[in-house]
Structure formats: C-alpha cells, structure tokens
Amino acid sequence: MKNLLIQKYNVPGPRYTSYPTVPYWDETNFTYQNWVDTLKKTFTESNHSEGISLYIHLPFCESLCTFCGCNKRITKNHNVEHPYIDAVLKEWTLYCKILGEKPLIKEIHLGGGTPTFFSAKNLEDLINGLFSHANKAKDYEFSFEGHPNNTSREHLQKLYDLGFRRVSFGVQDYSEKVQKAIHRIQPFHNVAKVTFWAREIGYTSIGHDIIFGLPFQELDDVIDTIEKTKSLQPDRLAFYSYAHVPWIKGNGQRGFRDEDVPKDEEKRKLYEVGKLLLYENDYLEIGMDHFALKTDSLYKSFENGKLHRNFMGYSSSKTQLMIGLGVSSIGDSWYSFAQNVKNLEDYYQILEWDKLPFLRGHLLTEEDLVIRKHILNLMCQFETSWKEKSNYFDEIPDVLVQLKEMENDGLIIIQNDGILVTEAGKPFVRNICMAFDLRLKRKAPETQLFSMTI
Template identity: 55%
Template sequence: MHKELLFKYNTPGPRYTSYPTVPYWQKTPPDQRQWLDQVQHTYTASRLSGEGISLYIHLPFCESLCTYCGCNTRITVNHAVEKKYIEALLAEWAMYLTAFGDTRPVIREIHLGGGTPTFFSPENLQRLILGLLEGSVVHEKAQFGFEAHPGNTTEAHLQILFDLGFRRISIGVQDFNPVVLAIINRQQTYEQVKALTLRAREIGYTSVNYDIVYGLPHQKVCYMMETMQRVVRLKPDRIAFYSYAHVPWIKPGQRSFTEKDLPDPDKKMAIYETGRNVLEMSGYQDIGMDHFALATDELYKAQQEKRLHRNFMGYTDTRTQLLIGLGASAISDSWRGYVQNEKKVEDYYARIHANELPVFRGHLLTKDDLILRKHILRLMTEFETSWKNPGEVCADVYRSVERLAEMEFDELVELEPYGVKITEKGKPFVRNICMAFDARLWESQPETQLFSQTV
C-alpha cells in the first residue's frame, strides 16, 4: 500500500455494521409500541418468504479483562450470575414470542457473542439454547455459531453445543506472541488454540474462524509473521483480521497502556501488509472489510454469488431482515429500524423485571436512510453498487459521487454513469469509500472523535 495513501485516508470512521451508525441515531428512540410494530411487520414478511429470523445473544461475563477489548463486558469470577442472566434472556425472548402471535418463529441463525460465551457452563448454555428453541422451528439451513476463548472452552462445551446444532466456532486468537498477549492481559497459548481447533473438527464443526488483531501494543512485523505462519498451519476456514480500535475515552481498560506502546502508522501498516501477504499466499481470499476466507468456505461462496450480508454480528452468508438481539447492550435490526438494549446488566435486569423490553435507544430509518443503507451494504459486501433503478436514487447518492472524485483520482474507485466499483487498490479503504455515502456524517461532523481509525 502506498504510504501517502495511508496517511491521507487514515482518519476516524465507522465500521458500518449499520447505517445510520449508532452515534447518528435519532435523539428520541422509538417507543415500545413503535418498535414492536416494526418487528411484527418484518417478522410477518420473513415468515411468508420462508427466510426466518436471526438471534444474537450477548453474554457479557468474563473472568478477566482483556485490555484491548472494545466489547460490553462484565468482569467477575462469580459463576452464580449465569442462572439469573439466562432467566432474564428467556424472559426477554418470551416478550418477542408474544409479539409474534400464534405462529412459531423459524430460527435461521443463532450467534453467541460476548464477553465470553464459554464463561457459562456447558449445562447452562444447553438450558439457554433449549429455552430459545422451545416453541420455535429450526430452519433446514440454519447456521449456529459461538465465540470461544481458548483458555476456558472445554470438550463438554464443544460437544453439547454441537449436539444442539452448532457447527461454527470463532476462536479469539488476537496474536500468538507472548509479549503482546501479556500487555493485553490475554491468557492463552498456541497449544490451547491448536487443541481446541483440532478437537472441534474431530467432533464435526464445519467452520472454524480465528480473530487476529493488528496494531496491538508492542506488536511488531516479525511477531505478526510468526503468528500468521502458525495460523495458516492450523488452516482455519475463515479469518477476521482487523485493526485494533484504540478508544480509551470509551473503554478505560485501554488506559493500561498508552499511544507510545502502539505501533506508529508506518509500522502498523507494515504489520497489516505482512499478515495479509501470508494469508493471500496461503490461499485466503479477501471477501470484505477485514475478512478472509478459503475458497471452500461459505463466506467466500456467498461473496462470489453476491449473497454476502453484513449486520451487527459482522459478515454472514445468512441474509435475514429480522435480527433480534437479546441481552445487555445487544442490538436488534428490523431492517427499517434499530434498537439497542440497556448496557449495564443491572439496568437490563430492572427493565426485564418490569416486564418491559430493555431498549434504551434506537432509530427508525427514513426513505433516504434505506437507500443509502443499501448502497453502503453493497460496497461492504460486493465492493460495488449501482443505482439504475429509480428507487435506489436520492439526492445524497449524487452528492456521494462528487465526494468520490478524489478517490477516483487515487485509483481507489472506478466511477460509472450509474455506479461505483472499488478497485483492488481501494479495498483496504472500503470504510472511507462508504463514508462518502454517509449523509448523516456529512450533515453533522462530530466535534469529538467517535470512531477508531479506518486503517
């Protein structure tokens, strides 16, 4: 990557798991009735089409704080919290079941995120999943996955979740270098990752993902080279290779180290290019922002067939219009609206006990929002978009084209009469390119930094 382009475009920007992005949601969130109307409308359409719905379950508990982490977590070694939290999750799900009426929801996708889902005992995870599936129908092409910590995921976790229909496991690797792992307080070893990967495959899991982070404190090019060489030897099916988001004003745990501990922009890009080169030489394909997959993996196939989807869970080959998020801080998406649950566990419990959906903010999309969302989603999943259809055009689309003129000069995009394509050179800057379509960002530039750097 050209160094001058790195400095030019390495600015704060969203990761576009939604449009509008969360900081630009309307100030007055939809009330419970408005949100349930949205859910019911999309649920009916999804049921009639046979598409089904997705569930994201946020399990926030961790026994120790990984200081790089930007997720919503609760640190505790008290496993008595598991039962109460599961009861709250099932009570929240029961509210949605009531909204669905007499029909049985078809579950197309479940993802357990966190936090550390494997903080929960295998037996409690089984109780949770059985409770969610009771009264539901599992889609014939359902995809169930969970995030696993190599340090505490047991064979019992693997077997029980497999028996419940889980076939995808995402392992938090981050880096294999002990110096880097020490400063981010990540307690795991290469041997644990290897053993977990091999055992998951022996049991029958068909998709193994690794999360690898570049730009971590004390990270070096040689460390990334060694990490990626170990990664490709274990040959996960897909890899999320993403930039560390340094946001200490949001995540105080990141103040355990300073900017001086982070690689400078030149070194960070060299670390990224090193990792990317190893992946590409080992047969991994760039399927979207920060994500690589083998040609045999469903993510790659979905990208090639233009059915790749992106939502609050990241990239998925399962496209559903209704995503229900359960748990503290979880986000739901009805396609025409978003809501987020209370972030603090205590506030979440209080709303559940009051028999209320625990949402505290949200957004109902306007006609222009829906148009721009479609273009941003295509750019994130297909590296191109077009607007030949009159229903895909609004004034902000034309303004977006004007903003892309300089990127066209830099050969990051190719502009067409009714569309735009991202070049190979432009793929690492997909977030910047999407920002050109972000009308709400351009209408109200933030006075303080809201987002991590784009590169």
C-alpha cells in the same frame, strides 16, 4: 504512493455494522411502539420465507482483556450464569408474545463477553429454552465465540449436538509481550487443542480472529502469528485493526501508553504483510477485514453475491429480522434498530416489569434505507449501483464529486451508474462508505467518536 494514501485517508470513521451508525441514531423520535410495529411488519414479511436471526450477548468474563471494546462484566463467580440465562429467556418470551406465532430461527450467534464462561449444561438450557417457543429453519446456521483458554471439549460437543457448526476463536496475537500488554495470556497449544477438537467433532467452519496494531506488536509478531495460524488451517479468518478508543472505553484500554500502539505506516505494514501471507496460503479477502478458504460458506456467499453484514458482523446468509437478546444487544427489524440497556442490574429490573429492556433506538427513514443498501453493497461486494431508480438519491452527484479524488488515487472506478472498489481500494472501504454517509456529512462530530480507518 501507498504511504501518502495512508496519511491522506487515515481519519476517524465508522465500521458500518449499521447505517445510520449508532451515534447518529435519532433517539428522540423513537418510541417503544415504533420497535414493536416494525418487528411485526418484518416478521410478517419474512418469517416464513427466510426466518429470523438471534444475537445473544453473554457478557461475563473471568478477566479483562485490554484490547476489548465489548460490553462485559468481569467476575469469577459462576453463580451469575443461571439468573442471566433466566433473564434472556424471559426477554425472548416477551418477544414471542409480541410476534404472535412461533418464529422460524435461521441464525443464532452467541457473542460476548465470553460465551464459554457459561457451562455446557447452562448453554444447553439456553438453546432448548429458545426452541420451546420457536422452530428451526431447514438451512439454519448456529455459531458461537469460544475462548481458547476455557472452551472445553464438552462445550464443543454439546453445542454441536444442539446444531452449532461454526465456531470462532479469539487468537489476537501469539507474542508473549503483546499478550501480556493486552492481558490475554493464551499459548498456541490452547488454540491448537480447541481447533483440533472442533474439527474432530465435525464443525464445518472454524474461524480465528487476529488483530493487527496491538500494543508492542511488531512485524515479526504478525508473521509468526499467521505462520502458526497456517499450521492449524482455520476455514476463515478475521484480520482486523485494533480500535484504540480509550476515550470511549476508559481504563480498559489504558493498560499501556498511546505511544506503545503502532500507528500510520508502521501499522499499515502489519496489515499489508499479513494480508500477503494470507493470500499466499489460499485465504481470499471477503468484505472488510475477513478472509476465507474457497471451501468456506462465507467465500461461497461472497461469490454468489449473498454476503450480508449486520451487528453480528459478516454472515453467509441474510434475514431481515435480527433480534438481540441480553444486555447491550442490538436488534434490527430492517426498518428500525433497538439497543438494550448496557447495565446488568437495569436489564434485570426492566424485565421484572415485563418490558423489553431497550435503552435507545432509531426508526429508519426512506433515505436511510437507500443509503443503507449502498453501504451494505460496498462492505459486502466492493461495488454498488444506482441503475435501479429506487437506489438513486438526490445527493448522488455530490457523492461522486467527493469520490473523484479517490478515483484519481486508484481506489475506485466510477461507472455510469455505480462504483467499483479496486484491489488497491479495499483497505479504504470505510472511507469510501463515508462518502455515502449523509448523516455524518450533515453533522460532523465535534469530538472523536470512531477509531481510525487505517
């Protein structure tokens, strides 16, 4: 039965870090003023009550990992650090001028690229530069992504001193064969070292990222990786599917052949066995592809119904306003999205003109806002409801017709005024969300835009 469900539902689909998804943004009707107006609106509504979030994209990496779909610039020249931090701080200054008063920062996430490409001192200059124009919320949460090969104890100590309490390390897989294929040679010793350092320094949430479906990856590789992970006991885990999208990412994902990548039932087995091992080691499923110990803040947010999802991934707290700084970053004012230019030279040039360096955006309609709520509910709580009149939309009957087959397959329970995702349905939550995705249904893509859902 499980094999048949995999064959049936393994289709291209979004990961839903936003709704609408980026390919369905209405860029033609979006203006610079739209973004500024919605920024001010949300800032006025939420700054004093909950604060704002900052996502800062640090794009530099010393080498190319072929599994990676992120925006990056490969270089070993560390002279690029200062100009980039200066540019990010200039962008932040432009935002602060628009907002008109000092923001209250609740969340900061440093992503990449490789944030620990930057020296500890330069990261300190970045964070201090941000707070020269802002205040820190009482219940702040700061996090960063660390590369186990180049995260130093100095990095960890300096960022801890600046208020960071959460760090995630990209593990992917411990198999030498897999590491060679994805160009990420990373011994277990390196991961153990940084994990022990972080715990010793006092980080309260240490995460590891593991990927299933990588080239040449076999079941024994996943088992070995999780067994090694168990010995380090990170507080949370991302255990997610490799997104094989070489038609989008170009040569970066052509370091191996398509037939070297596990598919369908073979790939699903990697997930099922890995998930079972995580359960056996007290990791509980939180949203899509995420697991945590009961002591971690992500699990507590899930239990309390406060888990949130945005362009930074899952978060244990919600802010309506998230500003993206740095090349390719995406901001979310709740009423609109804006993405920065992806080319580094363009980013620098536009900032020289004293303008926000965004490439494109989308102004959410009333319908978008309702659909977004349902998709967030499904991704964060595995259920949604239209009991409140404001959450109802005219196409609900059509959505339920589409979902009926999923109910017959045991993936969801359709209730009088909502749906509940079953345990069997959790791996198919992207497919369930697609039933609510009106923009996707109204204009099916002519070419493959998304990775496979399974």
